[in-house]
Amino acid sequence: MRVESLVLEDFRNYRRAHLEPSPGLNLVVGRNAQGKTNLLEAVYCLSGLGSPRSPDAALLREGAERALLHGRIRRGDRSIELDLELGAGRTRALINKAPAPRPGALAEIAVSVFFGPDELSLVKGSPEGRRRFLDDLVVKLRPARGGLRREWERVLRQRNALLKSIPRKPGAAAAQTLEVWDDALARAGAGLAAARLEALDQLTPLAGRRFRQVAGDGRLELRYTSAWMDQGDGGAAEERDEARLVELLSKAVVTARTRELERGMSLVGPQRDDIVVRLTSSSQGDDLLDARSHASQGEQRTSALALKLGEFDLVTETLREEPILLLDDVFSELDP
Incomplete structure (x- = not known):
């Protein structure tokens, strides 16, 4: 499986970001505190298991009331669209624009393994x-x-x-x-x-x-x-x-x-x-x-x-x- 597209709004330090990774290995390069880890964290959040680093409230850009994550995940010959809205005390998930049918449904689609300094x-x-x-x-x-x-x-x-x-x-x-x-x-x-x-x-x-x-x-x-x-x-x-x-x-x-x-x-x-x-x-x-x-x-x-x-x-x-x-x-x- 792989990420075909990732769109972020008011997530961490990003007001808005759009990324379309290539198939295979992708290398993210940038200066310190530019948001490289935040991109990886956003992908992991699409698994529905939360952030590997912080509670959901810390994921919102300063001053924002909610953060939006959109990802298109390739599984075999299928492309599946995932949307995740994170807010104070509220999380809403969509799969192909329809509400997720059950808790944990995202984990069946976007399975990620994250390794970071922490x-x-x-x-x-x-x-x-x-x-x-x-x-x-x-x-x-x-x-x-x-x-x-x-x-x-x-x-x-x-x-x-x-x-x-x-x-x-x-x-x-x-x-x-x-x-x-x-x-x-x-x-x-x-x-x-x-x-x-x-x-x-x-x-x-x-x-x-x-x-x-x-x-x-x-x-x-x-x-x-x-x-x-x-x-x-x-x-x-x-x-x-x-x-x-x-x-x-x-x-x-x-x-x-x-x-x-x-x-x-x-x-x-x-x-x-x-x-x-x-x-x-x-x-x-x-x-x-x-x-x-x-x-x-x-x-x-x-x-x-x-x-x-x-x-x-x-x-x-x-x-x-x-x-x-x-x-x-x-x-x-x-x-x-």
Whole structure:
């Protein structure tokens, strides 16, 4: 797939821009702060997964009430027109001038893989960024699974609101309502976690191969870590069966009940999970070590690039079509 045309209005620093990329490789050259990254970001936004860098409100040009993105995407012998309107608290999407039929419909058409300077956070940043990366990958591989994350976020939001209200309104009715949301949390959380684990299993060998290609040697492994799962030696989450994951999360919820009521928030579930990137470092020998604390900045960036190229390979393999690859300043800070 490729971008045939891109039109921006009031997006980032662009009042209006029109770009018609050529088939194959396109190189965007310009001065610092001229808006090169913003063009790539706009293409990624057309996937319906949001910006890889910022919340939607930050995408509007200063003083503008909305931003408009129009793209024409080539998929095989078809050209598909996508329109996206971003405003304060509002997003509207059109496909061939008709309203998008369902949430996530854009993700079925414009599939992009983005790598930029901030992607170093995939390795050294907070768990939230790694969870988002994996959740987005789940949707790219199977767009229908976008509903898993939306359902999880809905259940988590409702349950947290209930946990905050119970100290003010104690009683049997509140306890019974909480049990209903406990069950919903276990099922939604297990469904999302199972999808994450499946995607990570597929990604790991491809990212490892890309790491060797970029670094020249060494190994890279990805490990899903979760406090609520039954973990094997070394802390790797071994469980894959969704029914078993429901049991494990249900048990963890019961155990955490007192602490959750005290804190007024859900303390266990996939919103607390993480992906650990481990690699053999040139300065540490052959042992696999946590890249966050034992790798150089260049090795961390190489690891992040390997994750993104592995994502590109996996999406290509799954869809039997190459996604749109967006690379921004890809060679900076890589070890020689």
